[in-house]
Each structure stands twice: as structure tokens, then as C-alpha cells.
Amino acid sequence: MNTQNDASISVDNLSVRYPGSDEYVLDGATVEIDAGEFVAVIGKNGSGKTTLCKSFNGLIPHFYDGSFDGRVTVGGIDTADATVSQLSEHVGYVFQEFDNQLVSPTVSDEVAFGPINHGLEDYRERVARALSLLNLDGIEDRFLWELSGGQKHLVALAAVLSLDPSILVVDEPAAQLDPVHAGETYDHLAALNHEQGMTIVAIEHQTEFIAEYCDSVVLVEDGRVAWKAPVERALNRLEDLRRNDIQPPQITRTAAKISDTNERLPIGFDEGCRWFRNVLDSTTMHSPSVTVADAGENLPVRDNKRTPLIRLSSVSHTYPTLRGEDKQVLDALDLAVYSGDRVALVGSNGAGKSTILELLTGLKTPTEGTVSITDTDTATTLPERIADDVVYVPQNPESMFVKDSIRADIAHYLQSRDLEDVAARTDDVVSFLDLEALEDRDGRLLSVGQQRRASLAIGVATAPSIILLDEPTGSLDLASRMEIGRTISRAGERVETVIMATHDLELAAEWANRILVLDNGEILMDGPPKTVFAATDVLAEANLEPPQVVRLSEELGCTSVALSTDELVSHLTSERPTASTGASHQ
Amino acid sequence: MTALDSLRDAASVDAVTTDLLRTAYDNDGSFLHRLDPRVLLLWYVVFLFVPWLFYEMDVLLALFVFVSVLAVLSRVSVYLIAIMAFSVVTSLTSYAIVTAFTGDPIAAIQALLPFTVKVTIISISSLAVFSSMSPKTLARGLLSLGVPRQFTFVIAYGYRMLPVLFQEYHELVNALRLRSAVPDSPGRFRWRYYRYLLKLSMKAFYPMIFNVAKRSRVTVEAMEARGFSSSLDSDASRELQLEGMEIRPGDVVFFCGSLIYVAIVASVL
Numbered sequence: 001m002n003t004q005n006d007a008s009i010s011v012d013n014l015s016v017r018y019p020g021s022d023e024y025v026l027d028g029a030t031v032e033i034d035a036g037e038f039v040a041v042i043g044k045n046g047s048g049k050t051t052l053c054k055s056f057n058g059l060i061p062h063f064y065d066g067s068f069d070g071r072v073t074v075g076g077i078d079t080a081d082a083t084v085s086q087l088s089e090h091v092g093y094v095f096q097e098f099d100n101q102l103v104s105p106t107v108s109d110e111v112a113f114g115p116i117n118h119g120l121e122d123y124r125e126r127v128a129r130a131l132s133l134l135n136l137d138g139i140e141d142r143f144l145w146e147l148s149g150g151q152k153h154l155v156a157l158a159a160v161l162s163l164d165p166s167i168l169v170v171d172e173p174a175a176q177l178d179p180v181h182a183g184e185t186y187d188h189l190a191a192l193n194h195e196q197g198m199t200i201v202a203i204e205h206q207t208e209f210i211a212e213y214c215d216s217v218v219l220v221e222d223g224r225v226a227w228k229a230p231v232e233r234a235l236n237r238l239e240d241l242r243r244n245d246i247q248p249p250q251i252t253r254t255a256a257k258i259s260d261t262n263e264r265l266p267i268g269f270d271e272g273c274r275w276f277r278n279v280l281d282s283t284t285m286h287s288p289s290v291t292v293a294d295a296g297e298n299l300p301v302r303d304n305k306r307t308p309l310i311r312l313s314s315v316s317h318t319y320p321t322l323r324g325e326d327k328q329v330l331d332a333l334d335l336a337v338y339s340g341d342r343v344a345l346v347g348s349n350g351a352g353k354s355t356i357l358e359l360l361t362g363l364k365t366p367t368e369g370t371v372s373i374t375d376t377d378t379a380t381t382l383p384e385r386i387a388d389d390v391v392y393v394p395q396n397p398e399s400m401f402v403k404d405s406i407r408a409d410i411a412h413y414l415q416s417r418d419l420e421d422v423a424a425r426t427d428d429v430v431s432f433l434d435l436e437a438l439e440d441r442d443g444r445l446l447s448v449g450q451q452r453r454a455s456l457a458i459g460v461a462t463a464p465s466i467i468l469l470d471e472p473t474g475s476l477d478l479a480s481r482m483e484i485g486r487t488i489s490r491a492g493e494r495v496e497t498v499i500m501a502t503h504d505l506e507l508a509a510e511w512a513n514r515i516l517v518l519d520n521g522e523i524l525m526d527g528p529p530k531t532v533f534a535a536t537d538v539l540a541e542a543n544l545e546p547p548q549v550v551r552l553s554e555e556l557g558c559t560s561v562a563l564s565t566d567e568l569v570s571h572l573t574s575e576r577p578t579a580s581t582g583a584s585h586q
Numbered sequence: 587m588t589a590l591d592s593l594r595d596a597a598s599v600d601a602v603t604t605d606l607l608r609t610a611y612d613n614d615g616s617f618l619h620r621l622d623p624r625v626l627l628l629w630y631v632v633f634l635f636v637p638w639l640f641y642e643m644d645v646l647l648a649l650f651v652f653v654s655v656l657a658v659l660s661r662v663s664v665y666l667i668a669i670m671a672f673s674v675v676t677s678l679t680s681y682a683i684v685t686a687f688t689g690d691p692i693a694a695i696q697a698l699l700p701f702t703v704k705v706t707i708i709s710i711s712s713l714a715v716f717s718s719m720s721p722k723t724l725a726r727g728l729l730s731l732g733v734p735r736q737f738t739f740v741i742a743y744g745y746r747m748l749p750v751l752f753q754e755y756h757e758l759v760n761a762l763r764l765r766s767a768v769p770d771s772p773g774r775f776r777w778r779y780y781r782y783l784l785k786l787s788m789k790a791f792y793p794m795i796f797n798v799a800k801r802s803r804v805t806v807e808a809m810e811a812r813g814f815s816s817s818l819d820s821d822a823s824r825e826l827q828l829e830g831m832e833i834r835p836g837d838v839v840f841f842c843g844s845l846i847y848v849a850i851v852a853s854v855l
Contacts, residue, residue, distance in 0.1 A: 063810065085813045085816040088811050097804050103746060103805060103809060104746060105720075105721070116827060117814055117816050117817035118817070119816070120822075120826075121822070145607075320601070320604055363763070363764070383763050383764060384768040385768065387765065399758050399797075400761050444797060444800060445800075
């Protein structure tokens, strides 16, 4: 039952050390979370934020050996004295790898798992209530493997809601879901928080979600809780955030570049729009609607007589489903990619992005149409031969680790092709991507961020001419995201084109010179970033939300959208000398 | 060559996964599905023994027809049938080859035929019974017969993990292929190429087990975070899991009908 006084969390001087390690993951962490709060927990990869949250439902200390000191009280219960199973009626936990959390074949079985374990006779009503809270009515009998990632995440959430917990912990929802689905999950969490008074703790590194949904922020740094602050103040501590590899919201970063006082900066989008209008009104800066010239951006020069590197001609792709029907992923798609293109494939989950990349590796061949790479038909060529030129780094980096050390994984391709200087070339890649400390570790035991970096190393070591990356920034924090561009540039002079499927539109805006908007297996739009991001109706149709700077520059009436904070700042500040003329032209 | 290719297509990961999942879960339309799992398990135990009571080929063939009809009604997976047929044929062939050196192979096969038919009858009835019960039904049946929940849960969960295992394996094989070199000349019937694929599929095996073991750590935590261990010695939870199981007239008719059929066959033939 949800009684308000039941739902607070108190952590007092908690220290945790995992077995086999001398370092404390948590070293004297202390924090109070009040009933009914919506809290974000932030921190670097490996700072101990997941460990902290696993202490709320007793997984720590009950499920880990190692040392445990301090005291965690949840709703008045000392977690050291209660079992995880007992605590499960108070604290719901949705794991980051939520796919592994699902244990039953069908949705209704999964949601009923908790109530049946506890012998609750009203389990049917609980299942119905949990599903309807999340608008999942109607999918009770579906098999879990038929659901999309977003739906699975909601089912994992429903499966803990059916126990009616007063506290809910959600680990990195935005890391595994596309922004639209992550937004939906957050909408549901906000509703549970407001309507049911549920205490919600979200581990999150995307500050734009934190700004929109959370009340307060807990920063975990070096095993301690550095501070807990209301969200407006927390996201204004830009130094602290950057030191911990947390990217503040784009709107806050842009405002910080303009503001020269110590005033509080805006953190949310609407607030930001008001703030920028105020600044524009009150200073000599004016809306840059006319004077900002379009950069005249175009696609790289095309020589029409030259053949494209990659050509897809009326490609359709289908796959069979359990119910005996075929599902169409791509529908008569035509695409030509030329040397020099940096392509970002954007679109919601299921739009066909990954399928296009897999078709280019030759691992899949199209149901209809042809895919050719430098005039070679992939249908008649073995994937191993295509891999001489093409490298593919899949979304799940885990599958790239087949050896027992990162170094052996990097060398595998070079060795299998009997190339020279394997050791030297491997050293080269290892040192460039700062993998020295990890090179002897087993890739499968690294954190997700480290795995991503290692998988890129394995990819660039093949000296490819075409690079295919599937969601390279998924669950990466700031520092690691910066490395993606660096890594690609490192891949060598052979690289002619890079194609990246991504949800990270900020990265797409800053990195790509060509953006393909996909929806339901069709290309809705194909063009340079400015043109694509100016087409708000197309993006909306594809369920995409442009980065904040793009939306802000539109709100402020720029004729050409800004793609980065620097660009927007230069739009706004370059106005200063010609402010009066700029305004009069309007 | 093309025959090999089409065989490879038919045995593609997607096709096998879909078929096995259909066998496990899509059994609403199958005849045996409507029966109570306890009756079905009892029937199965009886039919494990029945073939051994007879020696006449006629009776055995009649039993074979009977279980085959049940298998068809249960819509058993073609892959499972193919695997079984393959093993029956190869075992008979291997008898023939061995006995060719020691004496009369025809006589040996004739002597071994009843035994093979008996084993085949049991195999087919296993296929029919287990593919018409969803893992959940089977788990409930075993639980009500007193098998501990830890064990029955593993059955349901293991089947749930099958598609995940396939997916994982498929991804690993693909990742390996993209980083390996194919033999320069495939050789007659592309044997070098197939040897290469075989080696590769073995190499992918250990990483798959490793990855799955890693995942199960999260699964165990997640189960406990939803009270799994509370269910182990709670009568209330056990009752909820066994809710709605009852033996209906149809179950009795099926069970007795099968025995009557056996009796008639045995006395007439």
C-alpha cells in the first residue's frame, strides 16, 4: 500500500567493496530521499551509482559477497534485516538490461510473476491495473520476444508495478531506448509520481530528461554522494557536471556561453526560450532572423559520371514472424552513397536502420532488389570478402568479443588474413584509443562504455574503406561520446564513407554531412543537416525531436538552423553590431 | 551445390527458431493441448512401457500408426521429425554396415527392426506429448505432482531463453564471419568452405555460453527482486500456480480410449 511515510530512503555512511577488489565502490555514501520525490542519480560510468541503487532493495548486501558497512533504511525497514523478497513489495527495480529481467513467455505471465510469488490472490486485478497504468491493455497474450524494445521496457516496469511498490528504481531507461520511447517511459513515471505519490529514483545521464521530469539530483562521485540538490540548482553546477562527464542540457550550455553574470541559467526548453527572448530584448542582441546568412551548405560535390560506392536499388526486406506472417522492414528503397559522405541514419526503432547496415555487410541479402558495394553484388559475394572493405560495429558490442582479451580480439582479423606487423598494428590501435589498461581484460567483463570503445578499436583495426556503426553512442557518457569522432578519423586514409545509425540527433547534427530520415522502411528525407533539421514536419512524422539548439534557433526566428551550441552563440552574438538594422528588416 | 544451399536456407537460424517456438508455444489448436497435464504425463508413462509388452510387428505397427496420428494432431515440428527420422535411418544403416562384416546384414536388420520400431514409438509419443504442452503447462503438471518449484521453473524459463540463445549464437557467428578469412579455394563440393563454417560455429559456442551465463546473473537478481524465493515455501503461491487444473471427462475418455485401443489391437492382431 502506498502510504506516504512508507516511501522514504535513508542511506547512512554506506561503504561497499566487491569481492576480489581492494577498492571501495561506495565509500561512506550518505543520502536522504523523501517520500514522493522524483530523483535522478547521476555520476561517471563506474562511480557507484548502480551499487547505491541496488542497496535500496537489498540486492546489496544480500546478493553480493564482499564487505558492507553502514545502514540503509527503506520505509522504516533496515535492509540488512529484511530479505530481498520481503523488500520487493516496497521497492520495485527495473534493470538497465531489462531484457534479461523478463522470465516468462507472455506479457500477462510476466506481470503476474511477482504477485503469484507472494501468493496474492487478487493477482489478476493487479496485472490488469499495472498494464492499464502503462496503457498496455490488449497485449496481455503477446509473447515477449515479439515486442519492441520500448514495449518490453514497459512490461518490465508493469511487472514490478503489479506488486504495488511505494518506491521505484529505474536504471538508465534512456540508454537502451530511442528518445521517443524513453520519453514515454518518463511520462509514465511522472504520472506514477504525481498521481500515486510513488517515490521514483532514476539513474540517468541524459540531463535533458532530468530537467524535464525530475525534482532533484543526486551526484555520486568517487563512491560518495557529492551533493543532492533541487534540479534547477543541480543542472547549473556545470563544473561539477563536466568533471563527472555529464553533459548539461544543450540549452543550459548555450546560455552559459552567452551569460556573463552569475544568474541561474535555464535548464528546460520552454524556460530556455523565455530566457533567450529576455536576453535578446534586454541587451543589444536581437533576433538574428535576417542577417544570418545561410551557410550555403550542400552535399559534397557530386561527379555524376562517377559510380557510387554503395548502391541499393529497389531493396525490400521481410522476415517471418511467429504468427506465420511476413513483416516488411524495408520497402522498395533506393539509395546511393558516394565517397566522402558521412551519413547519419535517423528514425525511431523499427524504421529499418539496422537492417540497412546488415544488408551492407552481406550477412543479410535483400528479399527483393540488389545491394551493391563498389559494383559487387552482395547476394553473390560472401560476407567475409565484403568485410575486406566494410567494417560493421553492431549495436550490441558484446558479440564482437570472441577471445579472452581485448588485444586478441583486435588482432583476430589481422591474423586471420595473414597481414604483416600484426603486433605493431595492434599496439597502434590500443595506444590510440587508450586501451592499454584494458588490453588484457576480457571484453565481455567490461562496463558497457568500455565495451563500446573496445568494439570501435576492433573495427578500426581492420583498416576499412566503409565503416558502418550501429548506435555507437548508446549508453556512453560525455567523454566517451567525444571519442567517437576521434576514432572515426583515426580509422585511416582508406576510409571513404561512414554510415552511422543513431538516435543521438545532437551527434548527427554535429558530425554528419548527410542525414537520411527513415520511417517504416522508407526514406522520408535525404539531405544535409540544416535542410533536414529545418523540415520539422518530416521529423515529426518520423517521431524524431530535433536537438534543443535546432528548436531554439527556430523559436528565435533564425532563417538557418544552428546545429551546435557554438553556432547558435555566434548567430546571436554576431548580431550585436548590426542589431538595429537586423530588427528593422523584419 | 544448390541442394546444399537450399538445405542451408531451410536450416537458417530464423526458420529453426520460429519453428521451435511454434512447437513450444503455439499449441492452442493441438488435440492433446486440451487435456490435463497430469493425465497426459500419466499417459506418457504408460506408453513408455506398452511397446515393450509386444513382439509382433503387426501390433507394433498399429501402435506406431496410433502415436503418429497423435503427433500429426499435435503438429509436431518438422525439424524434430527430421532429426528423429535421420537418427532412425542412420542407426539401421550402421547396424547393416557392422553386420556386413560379421554375417548377414539383412537378417540383422530384420532382427533389430522390432526394437527400432519400439524406440521410434516412444520417441514419437514423446514428441507428441511434449510439443502439445506449453512449457508452462508442463511445469504446472510437474509442480502438482510434487516436483519442486525450483525445477519446474527452470523448464519454463529454459524454453523462454531458447530464442535468446539462438539470437546470441547467430550474432556471434556473424561477428566471427566478418572478421575471418574464407579459404581461397573452396575445393570439391566446397568442402573447405563448409569445414571453415563448421570450425567457426564451434568457436562461437564458448562465447555464447559465457554471455548467457553473464545475463543470468541479472535474471537471478531480477527474480529475487520480485519475490521468487517467497514462492518456494508458500502454500498460497502454490495454490495460485495450480489454480484451474482439473481432470475433465475428456481426459478420462482419452486415457481409457488409448488403453482400449491397445487391448483391441493386441487381441485382434
